[in-house]
Amino acid sequence: xxxxxxGLYVAITVALLGWAFYQAIYVAPEEQTMHEVQRIFYxxxxxxxxxxxxxxVSFASSVCFLAFRHSRxxxxxxxxxxxxxxxxxxxxxxxxxxxxxxxxxxxxxxxWWTWDARLTTTLVLWLIYxxxxxxxxxxxxxxxxxxxxxxxxxxxxxxxxxYMSNRWWRTQHPAPVFGGGxxxxxxxxxxxxxxxxxxxAWLAWGVLILALRYHVERxxxxxxxxxxxxxxxxxx
Amino acid sequence: xxxxxxxxxxxxxxxxxxxxxAFVSMLFFSLLxxxxxxxxxxxxxxxxxxxxxxxxxxxTMFASVSALNQAWAREIRHQVIDAxxxxxxxxxxxxxxxxxxxxxxVSVVQVILAPFFxxxxxxxxxxxxxxxxxVLPLGTWALxxxxxFFAALSIRSRNRELLLSLILFPIFIxxxxxxVRATTSILTGDGDPTxxxxxxxxxxxxxxxxxxxLFDVVFHAE
Numbered sequence: 001x002x003x004x005x006x007g008l009y010v011a012i013t014v015a016l017l018g019w020a021f022y023q024a025i026y027v028a029p030e031e032q033t034m035h036e037v038q039r040i041f042y043x044x045x046x047x048x049x050x051x052x053x054x055x056x057v058s059f060a061s062s063v064c065f066l067a068f069r070h071s072r073x074x075x076x077x078x079x080x081x082x083x084x085x086x087x088x089x090x091x092x093x094x095x096x097x098x099x100x101x102x103x104x105x106x107x108x109x110x111x112w113w114t115w116d117a118r119l120t121t122t123l124v125l126w127l128i129y130x131x132x133x134x135x136x137x138x139x140x141x142x143x144x145x146x147x148x149x150x151x152x153x154x155x156x157x158x159x160x161x162x163y164m165s166n167r168w169w170r171t172q173h174p175a176p177v178f179g180g181g182x183x184x185x186x187x188x189x190x191x192x193x194x195x196x197x198x199x200x201a202w203l204a205w206g207v208l209i210l211a212l213r214y215h216v217e218r219x220x221x222x223x224x225x226x227x228x229x230x231x232x233x234x235x236x
Numbered sequence: 237x238x239x240x241x242x243x244x245x246x247x248x249x250x251x252x253x254x255x256x257x258a259f260v261s262m263l264f265f266s267l268l269x270x271x272x273x274x275x276x277x278x279x280x281x282x283x284x285x286x287x288x289x290x291x292x293x294x295x296t297m298f299a300s301v302s303a304l305n306q307a308w309a310r311e312i313r314h315q316v317i318d319a320x321x322x323x324x325x326x327x328x329x330x331x332x333x334x335x336x337x338x339x340x341x342v343s344v345v346q347v348i349l350a351p352f353f354x355x356x357x358x359x360x361x362x363x364x365x366x367x368x369x370x371v372l373p374l375g376t377w378a379l380x381x382x383x384x385f386f387a388a389l390s391i392r393s394r395n396r397e398l399l400l401s402l403i404l405f406p407i408f409i410x411x412x413x414x415x416v417r418a419t420t421s422i423l424t425g426d427g428d429p430t431x432x433x434x435x436x437x438x439x440x441x442x443x444x445x446x447x448x449x450l451f452d453v454v455f456h457a458e
Contacts, residue, residue, distance in 0.1 A: 127406035134402050139393035143457035147389050150450050158407050165410040
């Protein structure tokens, strides 16, 4: 039953990805000033939405780990697995966004990269979470979970400061498409549909990968615990 | 002043005074960075004023990493760190003592470095020079506070000296930006550094508070 549900979810996700691709490439109309290259928007923005969501999952799980690490060890272990999975999948989506951004910027602005508020913030966010993954790789032993949770919290604290500092510095990225004032928002319904389908499809895909990564990490934790128990039994 | 903080601070200052390890290595390293940058960029006139703030901040950043690594690594010998863990005093006091001690070392290095810096870059300060006395300590505090915290975090890992730089630098980026912008606007006289000083102050308050709250978690992580 569980396997069937997972299979169904995978099938729906793949179908959604196909449908979203069709919407973005064939159904959505061509944009007036940027023409075909604007279609990268349907991949660029959903990637970042997914990345920010998964980083938020990682941050919330880090806080939960620290809160539960003495009182409820099992919850803490699960939180740690979510924190790791969120950071890893978030870094992948963030990388996709950081690669599609310059490809688009080269055609739309004429430059690959600019040190504006949102680009710099995202790059720093990416650097912070890569350093989080490096810490998890280099630090060994049981304390790595606590250390990683603390770094996750520090990283999340840094993001609003990075954003504000770069906003004061310079800004070139277009104003927010949504919530940026009375003129903001996508006017063409076909474009909006393509955009929303892509968000849904990529989030479904991201959640699938997140859940798989979580499962693998939980298995890993179980084996580690069993090995530790076996070693204890041997010495007795 | 709490007694534990005072004891740790005096101990660290005394060790440094007798050995001068951190001080000499930091001073020579930052001098090297200043010389290397001036060879690489050939600074003169307005250009040297524009890059001087960045060079000074980056030189301080690289140089202080050597002292920050030593700050806890020194305690591993003779299991001092285990004794500190078992001591019935708040870890926050130990943390604060280390930060104050290293803040003093880095500040002394900056004061000694400043004349060389003015000579090598032919600097003539256009803005309000006294503001530097606010910007540099605030920036140094941001660097040393986070640095001591992350050094304690990476002390029990493989490659701990490399790991410290890898996790400290990304988190330090906004403070570095504010420090560089403020110093540059003071040196060139263009723009108002107040906003950047406020940002540095906010950064210091947020991260020092977070470090004080979370230091025990990191120090006693098992």
